[in-house]
Amino acid sequence: MLANAILKDMEKQVNPYVPGAGLRPAALVGRDPVIGDLRTIIDRTTIGLMDRSMILKGLRGVGKTVLLNEMWRIAREDGWITARVEGAASAEDRLVLDQVRAELIANLPETKSKGPLQKMRKLMTSIESVSLSVSPSHTLSAGMSFSQTGDEPKGPIDPAEFMGIALSVARAVKDDSSTTAHGVMLFIDEMQLLAKQELSAITYACHKAGQDEIPFYVIGAGLPDLPTRLAEARSYAERLFTYRDIDRLDDAEARDALIIPAYKQAVTWSEGALALVVNEARGYPYFLQQYGKEAWAVASSAKRVNVISEADAKDGITRGRAELEAGFYASRWHRATAAERKYMAAMALAGSEFSTTDAVASALKRTAQSLGPTRAKLIERGFIYSSYRGQIAFTVPGMGGFIMQTPEADDLKREISGDAVARQIPDEEGVATVDEHMYYTT
Ligand SMILES: Nc1ncnc2c1ncn2[C@@H]1O[C@H](COP(=O)(O)OP(=O)(O)OP(=O)(O)O)[C@@H](O)[C@H]1O
Ligand SMILES: [Mg+2]
Structure with a gap:
């Protein structure tokens, strides 16, 4: 050939060559150690040992999705029951649990009619839909309706209950001698977009799986602030997952x-x-x-x-x-609003990888608090992230350099230096001093 x-x-x-989102490269290089971590989970399960679930975190375009997909492929080939889902930014699309349910049902293996797994199949399929809705005050409510009466619980139930059912599927896999499946693995991309209640339910399920020795794992991928979000949802999350930086x-x-x-x-x-x-x-x-x-x-x-x-x-x-x-x-x-662009221009002018929210606020002559909604929107849309309180950074490598060439950055520079000129005051010797960088150094 x-x-x-x-x-x-x-x-x-x-x-x-395939620049794109989630497009498998002709050569997937540099990720063997992380793939090895997955193989370790699989190997340990084979001999009855437990391991931690995993989180892949990194900036836009570093290869989280293609790596997650590769791990998903390996798990399926090895005979795990899997679901692969993706968090979404808009409230209407937040149906992650519904997707999990549909995929688990589709991937449940055929087993003996009265085995534990068949019972779980019946329960899972009896759930007609899992619906999540986000109220204007950003609280999430989950509902689940069932198509059958009888022993099955009737909705609505919350995300934690749903994850309990997913966990029961994994337990049934372990207990069902008629299946060759090894366990359940959920692959969740853009996981930083999940609501706090969902992250909490997922984390708790991983915790419970470890305690009860149930072969149930979550492999999540997201922006660098995902560990912070998980820790906010459940304080022990930092000890529950193996975190891997997917880097350059x-x-x-x-x-x-x-x-x-x-x-x-x-x-x-x-x-x-x-x-x-x-x-x-x-x-x-x-x-x-x-x-x-x-x-x-x-x-x-x-x-x-x-x-x-x-x-x-x-x-x-x-x-x-x-x-x-x-x-x-x-x-x-271009998808950002004028206010969001101005905010990002102030970050770009700071010139360093991380900016403080205070420095951005003073560049814009506002308070950090009044800019809170703009910042929150930028985070929600995945343009910026915050791993530490008061600190922010672009999720896209090189975004600051790009913004510096835009008219918005020029305008802001002019505003800042104009303001600096207006603030010229004679010093003791009567010589005017101007610190042009006073607003955009961090
Ligand atoms: N290990 C790798 N070796 C070579 N190319 C890669 C590798 N990982 C990813 N790529 C390529 O990089 C690009 C981005 O990959 P991918 O979409 O997985 O990134 P991502 O981290 O999921 O980005 P985003 O945060 O925007 O979703 C794709 O074109 C992909 O083919
Ligand atoms: Mg991706």
Whole structure:
């Protein structure tokens, strides 16, 4: 297959790079340790030992979703009953438990008609729907209705009760000698979007599973503030989960992410081209895919045979930057309201990875408290996150740099320096002093 590919020029080959959301890369590099953690859970279960559930946390575009999907695939192949669901920002879409229920039912194995698992199937299928609604005061209520009367509980029940049922399914798997399934694993993406009651119910279920030795695990993925949200929901959450940072790839891994997909089609990267793209992408998987794709496209349109040159990489980077600005950054920026943009511009002007809410407030000449709703909205929409009280950061790598080029940042800079000029006061020697950075240093 490689020999055939050698004869082709790149124009006829398929561009193997896939910048996108949750698109499996041709080479999933650098994540073996985390995949190994999942295999450890699986192995321990096989010999009757318990382990912790897992949380994958990281910025936008680092590869949480593709890793979660890979782990889901491994668990299914190993014979676990799984559900894979995703948190959503809008209240109407908050039907995570309903999705869990539907997936668990779909994935329950056929077993003996009177075994424990069949009983659970009956119970699960008798639930017609799980409905969650969020009131204007942001309290969540959950309802569940059942299609049958008889022994089954009648709704409404709360998220904790629902998780109790999910846990019972895992217990039934353990007790049912007629099934080869190992247990239940829930895979939850964008988990930071779940309501506090849901996080609390899920955490409690994991706790109970550990205590009662039930093969039930949750593998969650979310933004870096997910551990804080879990701890707010249940104080012992920090001891209940194994937390893994899904971070940038190191240089060797970044090179592999570029080289391996090309190698499969007998295309090589020149050393200079690799160095340029690795440097530009700073280890972020999404950027590697974007620049890789563009460099390949340039080489391909030049009808180059089997090699991506330094010149291709240079042009590819220019095209990649334009793509990132128009897509990754601008799509978020334009979805934000004017007030939200101003808030983010103040964060960008601070210039460091983390800003304090006080510094942003003073740049905007407001109180941190009065900006609370804007900040909350930005967090809810996943543009920024807060792992520590009073500290905020962008969820998107490089967002600050992008914002610095926008008119909003220019306006704010002018406002701040105009204000600084207005505040010029003669010092003791009668010389005016201006601290232009007084509002945007943290
Ligand atoms: N380990 C990896 N090696 C190479 N490319 C990767 C890797 N992980 C992810 N990618 C690529 O990076 C991009 C982003 O991946 P993914 O959507 O999983 O990120 P994410 O962390 O879930 O982002 P978000 O927070 O926006 O949902 C995709 O194009 C994917 O193909
Ligand atoms: Mg994702």
